[in-house]
Amino acid sequence: MPTHPHFAPAVQTLRSSVYAGARPAAGLTPIPLHIGDTWMEPPAGCRMEDFRVADHPGMHRYTAVAGLPALRARIAELESARTGLETAPEQVLITAGATAGLAAAVGALVAPGEQVLLGAPHWPLIAGAVRAFNAEPVSVPLMTAVDSAEEAVACFERLRSKRTAAVYWNTPHNPTGRVMPREWLAALSDWAKSRDLWILSDEVYEDYVYAGEHVPTRPLAPELTIAAHSFSKAYGMTGNRCGYLVGPGRVIEAIERIITNLHYSACTASQLAALKALDGPGQDWATRACIRYSDLGRQASEALGLSAPEGSTFLFPEVSSALDERGLPGLLTDLTEQGVLVAPGPTFGPYPNHVRLCFTAAEPEQVRRGVEILAKRLGV
Amino acid sequence: MPTHPHFAPAVQTLRSSVYAGARPAAGLTPIPLHIGDTWMEPPAGCRMEDFRVADHPGMHRYTAVAGLPALRARIAELESARTGLETAPEQVLITAGATAGLAAAVGALVAPGEQVLLGAPHWPLIAGAVRAFNAEPVSVPLMTAVDSAEEAVACFERLRSKRTAAVYWNTPHNPTGRVMPREWLAALSDWAKSRDLWILSDEVYEDYVYAGEHVPTRPLAPELTIAAHSFSKAYGMTGNRCGYLVGPGRVIEAIERIITNLHYSACTASQLAALKALDGPGQDWATRACIRYSDLGRQASEALGLSAPEGSTFLFPEVSSALDERGLPGLLTDLTEQGVLVAPGPTFGPYPNHVRLCFTAAEPEQVRRGVEILAKRLGV
Structure with missing residues (x-):
């Protein structure tokens, strides 16, 4: 038994944020594509x-x-x-x-x-x-x-x-x-x-x-x-x-x-x-959101040269073509400096050359700009 | 290792409700003194x-x-x-x-x-x-x-x-x-x-x-x-x-x-x-609630022949005088039949002859009635 006070062993294996690689650069409004969220407000009547x-x-x-x-x-x-x-x-x-x-x-x-x-x-x-x-x-x-x-x-x-x-x-x-x-x-x-x-x-x-x-x-x-x-x-x-x-x-x-x-x-x-x-209003809202999300997913995937998503609100591009000797942390740093936050592949398993982006996490125009920056970096 | 699927060992040691002894009797509006809550609505502006x-x-x-x-x-x-x-x-x-x-x-x-x-x-x-x-x-x-x-x-x-x-x-x-x-x-x-x-x-x-x-x-x-x-x-x-x-x-x-x-x-x-x-309004609300709770605690403790509480919203009477051969479960059953729910002592440690009641968990008049029923049973 180690000397107290110590932390439980679990703590050593956990990071405080699974998105620890992504921090907004000073002066730029970040485009937060790293979180699984939506820019839409909930259905009226359900707020x-x-x-x-x-x-x-x-x-x-x-x-x-x-x-x-x-x-x-x-x-x-x-x-x-x-x-x-x-x-x-x-x-x-x-x-x-x-x-x-x-x-x-x-x-x-x-x-x-x-x-x-x-x-x-x-x-x-x-x-x-x-x-x-x-x-x-x-x-x-x-x-x-x-x-x-x-x-x-x-x-x-x-x-x-x-x-x-x-x-x-x-x-x-x-x-x-x-x-x-x-x-x-x-x-x-x-x-x-x-x-x-x-x-x-x-x-x-x-x-x-x-x-x-x-x-x-x-x-x-x-x-x-x-x-x-x-x-x-x-x-x-x-x-x-x-x-x-x-x-x-x-x-x-x-x-x-x-x-x-x-x-x-x-x-x-x-x-x-x-x-x-x-x-009440949930089903209508979800139906409308689904159509909208489908469009946004298709646009984002086209811009990145990927297949259109079949569901969810994410894309998981392979980004090897954009990595230099600094590896994924280097790419994340560069993107962050340009105001684009994406989630690092290794938080999803053994994926050192992938990133995840959520195409509904910000206003569509913001997402479009973020995806453009990423696509340019990937040379798409 | 036991055959799967099994439950984690933790489950065996836990009850689903710490208040499993208390269930409202049919037909009676229960007086829920078993839960640590308040009948007061939160401060205006903070709802x-x-x-x-x-x-x-x-x-x-x-x-x-x-x-x-x-x-x-x-x-x-x-x-x-x-x-x-x-x-x-x-x-x-x-x-x-x-x-x-x-x-x-x-x-x-x-x-x-x-x-x-x-x-x-x-x-x-x-x-x-x-x-x-x-x-x-x-x-x-x-x-x-x-x-x-x-x-x-x-x-x-x-x-x-x-x-x-x-x-x-x-x-x-x-x-x-x-x-x-x-x-x-x-x-x-x-x-x-x-x-x-x-x-x-x-x-x-x-x-x-x-x-x-x-x-x-x-x-x-x-x-x-x-x-x-x-x-x-x-x-x-x-x-x-x-x-x-x-x-x-x-x-x-x-x-x-x-x-x-x-x-x-x-x-x-x-x-x-x-x-x-x-x-904003929290401090005023808490100050007023504190005065009110203090009164209610004093009244409840007097009715039960206990010292007035110094703080919190609870009393923890020893109830040996009200137990028969059925022990604490018998008392809880009887009280429940009379519409009064209290929390059993054993959920707080080795206290087979105690119950806990929260004197702010229901409208003051309800609490007064519940406490009266308990006091009568205790022979106070």
């Missing part, structure tokens, strides 16, 4: 100003840990319709963002020293959540590396060990903008079942598909899958910190035990906003 | 309805992980004045409630298998946070058991082991309503320094002191103390899930690494509400 104490007395008090009963019930209905699986309100857990939900799921399902296989490139925070609970994230190159369901399964199987407790994948995909085909998901789910592994299925961009279709994982492995969803991404409410998990009742109950002690509950007003969005 | 997109464009987007820079700076100023310790904004971390802050502090400072000594009776969720990170909470009977600073130190020292990484105490005290004397805090802090232990000092009720004075721990052990504070408790905003930690810069930076992956940040609108409360 904080729309929830008044006169209509919602006690709206600044605690809710139950698992969330407002009306919100859980509404989501259960939607989820039943969306997946064809009869889903009870007890299978839904409202969380302080999908991030908090996925982190708590790791806390409930993965013991210290166990491993979680992450379909890579992966959403950066899932690796951090696994490390925070003193478990080990293992990157499994997938979206940039394989072309078939069989290869996808082989990639995961190759890195599986006796210590593997769970697998994580996300679709529509952050950061590549691809959408996982049904056959891949079916084959991977069958494989996870055969290996008795939990599946953490991150579907927070499910409403943003521009080609193909989003396939939810739960129907493929209902007893093993914990699906993460986000009001942040669906309705432009990232700052509200409200999302939800859906899974088997006994698993949701276990995750609730962790949530109780990690953050207790999501913000009450954020839950009201989520319920309002589901009941 | 969600007061924050408009027109005035705060982007107010539904992400903030930095550590919180709004203006809020961190304002708290640093206040904390410098309150403690006499020059405190920089980098020493302040905004968290999704004090709960999320304390849990992340455990994650950053306590390794799996290590122990945290909890001054008992203790706030229930701290034990759960320690368990969630696969560490071991150790109850140290304190507020109900000792009469001097020397005894307090002896109690902690007796239960210290080589595995002890940190100590936790809270004042004004949840659940007993006592305020820890300066000499105790000074002696305990000196002891923690001599043993090289982290101090988690939970001061969320600092604004609610009715007798004596609140003594902040940071000036007594600035290099070792992480202090937790709450806008929830200060300004009647429990549902906003916004609080903060203050501590040494390098520790705050380490905790920020954990926060990034556990919940990313507190709700943006909640942070705006906190800043507004600090800058």
Whole structure:
């Protein structure tokens, strides 16, 4: 045992910001393409100003840990319709963002020293959540590396060990903008079942598909899958910190035990906003946003000489042609000096020659300028 | 390694609700004295309805992980004045409630298998946070058991082991309503320094002191103390899930690494509400609430034949006289049938014959009725 006071081992493996490489240069208004956000304001009627104490007395008090009963019930209905699986309100857990939900799921399902296989490139925070609970994230190159369901399964199987407790994948995909085909998901789910592994299925961009279709994982492995969803991404409410998990009742109950002690509950007003969005103006807003995002994704990908994104709000260009002897840090420094912030590839797994950009994180005109600067540097 | 899929060991040691004993009986409107909340609405000007997109464009987007820079700076100023310790904004971390802050502090400072000594009776969720990170909470009977600073130190020292990484105490005290004397805090802090232990000092009720004075721990052990504070408790905003930690810069930076992956940040609108409360109507509201709470605490304690609370919003009566062969569960069942919900003593440590009640959790008239029912049962 080391001399106290020391930090927990987890701290040594974590960075404070996954975007530590990107800092705005003095004097320039930065174009923040490094964060997964939207420039759009949330639907009218679903903003904080729309929830008044006169209509919602006690709206600044605690809710139950698992969330407002009306919100859980509404989501259960939607989820039943969306997946064809009869889903009870007890299978839904409202969380302080999908991030908090996925982190708590790791806390409930993965013991210290166990491993979680992450379909890579992966959403950066899932690796951090696994490390925070003193478990080990293992990157499994997938979206940039394989072309078939069989290869996808082989990639995961190759890195599986006796210590593997769970697998994580996300679709529509952050950061590549691809959408996982049904056959891949079916084959991977069958494989996870055969290996008795939990599946953490991150579907927070499910409403943003521009080609193909989003396939939810739960129907493929209902007893093993914990699906993460986000009001942040669906309705432009990232700052509200409200999302939800859906899974088997006994698993949701276990995750609730962790949530109780990690953050207790999501913000009450954020839950009201989520319920309002589901009941009213959310769907229209998401439909309009989807058309707009699709255009922006196509324009950005064309400017960079990439395939158009099939979903999500990201592109993940390979940038080797723009690197000099300073490597990726040099490129990030140069771009930052020009006011363009992008996320470094290594935060997504073993990707020293990639960057991620979010094509909805700033006003479209700003994004266009940022992409132009990047394209010029890449020699496109 | 057990066969997968299994739950993490932490789950086995956690309950989903620390108030699992209390359920409202059918037909009766329950009087919810089991939760630490307030019936008062937050200050006018600091409610969600007061924050408009027109005035705060982007107010539904992400903030930095550590919180709004203006809020961190304002708290640093206040904390410098309150403690006499020059405190920089980098020493302040905004968290999704004090709960999320304390849990992340455990994650950053306590390794799996290590122990945290909890001054008992203790706030229930701290034990759960320690368990969630696969560490071991150790109850140290304190507020109900000792009469001097020397005894307090002896109690902690007796239960210290080589595995002890940190100590936790809270004042004004949840659940007993006592305020820890300066000499105790000074002696305990000196002891923690001599043993090289982290101090988690939970001061969320600092604004609610009715007798004596609140003594902040940071000036007594600035290099070792992480202090937790709450806008929830200060300004009647429990549902906003916004609080903060203050501590040494390098520790705050380490905790920020954990926060990034556990919940990313507190709700943006909640942070705006906190800043507004600090800058304007919060202090008046808290002053008025303090007078009101003091009256309510005195009335409730008189009705129960207890000493008046010195601070916080709780009483922790010993209820042996009301127990039959069914023990505490029997009493809780009976009270629930009469519509009165209280929190069971065992969630606060080794207290099988105590209950906790919050005398601000419902309208004063409701609280009065609930307390009357309990007093009658206790034969007061």
